[in-house]
Amino acid sequence: MDKPIYLDNNATTACDPAVVEAMLPFFTEQFGNPSSMHSFGNKVGFALKEARARVQNLLGAQFDTEIVFNSCGTEADSTAILSALRAQPERNQVITTTVEHPAILTLCDYLEKEGIIVQKLKVDRRGRLDLDEYKSLLNDRVAIVSAMWANNETGTIFPVEEMAELAHAKGIMFHTDAVQAVGKLPIDLKSSKIDMLSLSGHKLHAPKGVGVLYLRRNTRFRPLLRGGHQERGRRAGTENAASIVGLGVAAELALQHMHTENTEVKRLRDRLERAVLAAVPNTFVTGDPSNRLPNTSNIAFEYIEGEAILLLLNKMGIAASSGSACTSGSLEPSHVMRAMGIPYTAAHGTTRFSLSRWTTEAEIDRVIAAVPPIAAQLRKLSPYWNGDGPAEDPEKAFAPAYA
Amino acid sequence: MWEYSDKVREHFFSPRNAGPLEGSNAVGDVGSIKCGDALRLMLKVDPANETILDAHFQTFGCGSAIASSSALTEIIKGMTLDAALKVSNQDIADYLDGLPPEKMHCSVMGREALQAAIANYRGEEWKDDHEEGALICKCFAIDAVMIEDVVRANGLTKVEQVTNYTKAGGGCSSCHEGIEEILAMVADDCDQESEIVTAAPVCAPPAKPEVMNASKPVAAPKMTNFQRMRRIEEVVEEIRPMLQRDHGDIEIVEVVGRNIYVNLKGACVGCMMEAATLGGVQTKLCEALGELVQVLPAAMLAHASV
Numbered sequence: 001m002d003k004p005i006y007l008d009n010n011a012t013t014a015c016d017p018a019v020v021e022a023m024l025p026f027f028t029e030q031f032g033n034p035s036s037m038h039s040f041g042n043k044v045g046f047a048l049k050e051a052r053a054r055v056q057n058l059l060g061a062q063f064d065t066e067i068v069f070n071s072c073g074t075e076a077d078s079t080a081i082l083s084a085l086r087a088q089p090e091r092n093q094v095i096t097t098t099v100e101h102p103a104i105l106t107l108c109d110y111l112e113k114e115g116i117i118v119q120k121l122k123v124d125r126r127g128r129l130d131l132d133e134y135k136s137l138l139n140d141r142v143a144i145v146s147a148m149w150a151n152n153e154t155g156t157i158f159p160v161e162e163m164a165e166l167a168h169a170k171g172i173m174f175h176t177d178a179v180q181a182v183g184k185l186p187i188d189l190k191s192s193k194i195d196m197l198s199l200s201g202h203k204l205h206a207p208k209g210v211g212v213l214y215l216r217r218n219t220r221f222r223p224l225l226r227g228g229h230q231e232r233g234r235r236a237g238t239e240n241a242a243s244i245v246g247l248g249v250a251a252e253l254a255l256q257h258m259h260t261e262n263t264e265v266k267r268l269r270d271r272l273e274r275a276v277l278a279a280v281p282n283t284f285v286t287g288d289p290s291n292r293l294p295n296t297s298n299i300a301f302e303y304i305e306g307e308a309i310l311l312l313l314n315k316m317g318i319a320a321s322s323g324s325a326c327t328s329g330s331l332e333p334s335h336v337m338r339a340m341g342i343p344y345t346a347a348h349g350t351t352r353f354s355l356s357r358w359t360t361e362a363e364i365d366r367v368i369a370a371v372p373p374i375a376a377q378l379r380k381l382s383p384y385w386n387g388d389g390p391a392e393d394p395e396k397a398f399a400p401a402y403a
Numbered sequence: 404m405w406e407y408s409d410k411v412r413e414h415f416f417s418p419r420n421a422g423p424l425e426g427s428n429a430v431g432d433v434g435s436i437k438c439g440d441a442l443r444l445m446l447k448v449d450p451a452n453e454t455i456l457d458a459h460f461q462t463f464g465c466g467s468a469i470a471s472s473s474a475l476t477e478i479i480k481g482m483t484l485d486a487a488l489k490v491s492n493q494d495i496a497d498y499l500d501g502l503p504p505e506k507m508h509c510s511v512m513g514r515e516a517l518q519a520a521i522a523n524y525r526g527e528e529w530k531d532d533h534e535e536g537a538l539i540c541k542c543f544a545i546d547a548v549m550i551e552d553v554v555r556a557n558g559l560t561k562v563e564q565v566t567n568y569t570k571a572g573g574g575c576s577s578c579h580e581g582i583e584e585i586l587a588m589v590a591d592d593c594d595q596e597s598e599i600v601t602a603a604p605v606c607a608p609p610a611k612p613e614v615m616n617a618s619k620p621v622a623a624p625k626m627t628n629f630q631r632m633r634r635i636e637e638v639v640e641e642i643r644p645m646l647q648r649d650h651g652d653i654e655i656v657e658v659v660g661r662n663i664y665v666n667l668k669g670a671c672v673g674c675m676m677e678a679a680t681l682g683g684v685q686t687k688l689c690e691a692l693g694e695l696v697q698v699l700p701a702a703m704l705a706h707a708s709v
Contacts, residue, residue, distance in 0.1 A: 307465035382442040383461035400432035
């Protein structure tokens, strides 16, 4: 069988070989604790400093001390929101959106039980926010606004820089979960009003288990973990030195490949998308195609179910992901698709293809060839489908007794 | 990726009896589009002896939904309708060498489609008899609706009781927070109900009698009067810190037979939840004493002694 094709880069990415190479010495001869006085520790300390500068450069941060290394994007998200609430006990509201990652939404659900008021901005059928609604919610009881830079499922980009300006004008902290955007979109935090930003190493070809909270200087802050003085007391716990070094290299590479990402990767994505839409009837792109990440295409295949699509793709050596309920183990299809008002018969069939700088023309050719027969095979099994098209008035032709 | 058995994979990749069935005389459409599964089962039944001559399916669903549908058609072909009605969802899962707990509902859907198709053949109306909720306990595949029903029906208040009644939470224990949330939600509902019940007549007993019945107090060995008083005091002492956290308090004023008179103090005085608080105290005392008692505000003592 041909080499498998990996089009699930929004879930996680492969480590760049240069990243792995840079990390290896830190498992063996460079094992020191950067806090130690002796030379074992000192060298590691320098390596962390270099990595910090590289991440600073990728984010366009003004100071390297604004970079706080931690374990993952989820930790950065939790730290940001909990810090804003603890540092400003007189403020008890959080504004976020209905389409955030569970790292934000599950935390917000929990905070609601603790008495925090959470306002979730709705999106339209293209996944766009209503900034007038946003403006109307900004008030002096809001501790923090948290909105993702780019959506993980559809790639749709939110105007976070503008939103941060609006929050700043009202004296409200602004956080963005940018794990999907960092490395794919140019970011210059020093010229923005964003106070906090989350990034995750494994989304940009660094290893899993390392992340960053960008924390603008002079932002009131309360650490999530207290203990040693690591990260200037803002994130206690011995540094994950090897992974931080790896993230530093990955950040530098991401900056080098930013142009490729927005030209070549985008071109391949568009080619795949156009070919699939042309070859398979009853399909459509979800989210906002004119304003999204260059590597992401989320296609809804009506009247068939996403997990079945993924299993058949997987059999052909193609890895993608789906917003269907069944792939997550929950009963509901993707909250992002539901928030956009995508009907259940299409939401369950949404399939996300997310490319990387390593995706090749030949791979895209193979995917374009593989998808139409898979859709046809599953539609043959579908009670909503009849021959070459959907059954006439599909929802009526098949109206099961719902359990 | 799910841990599907080879048999599930095989039935998914090469489903048996897929597509419409010419000359079918029994159809069952069931499913839940919300959870992404829907199934149409078509049977050709011999009217002479009610034997299933052929069975086909069409499924909108995941890998295990398609495999379960395929397995079902293979199982029931050649069976009489009466025999087919005895096929359980576990039979379907067993035929496939098992399904992941999150996917057991696929086999349930297969069994329901079969019941619906047979009802359709016999001209009866089929009604779905269960509602499905989010999966809470992955070890024993118990969902939220099942847990909530059992909690309500039996007045359960603790995770270990839920485990005893449903098995939920008896395995890896990672779902205990989820079970506690359901318990809290039901408890909230009950509080609100009892508040409404007691709002009108001031002297009505503050707690709903069914709460006492449901908690099924174990027949305790007969206590002496002194032991009984001490027990009442212990129970109230246990409750006080909870009330004090909310800047309230409670003290026992008098015990007359089955009536226990108390004073609510601090923030509890005039609190909207007063009736609910007394109801809660009463439930605890009933459990501890193994007898039915009434907890009443001390203000009613005057009326009682007249």
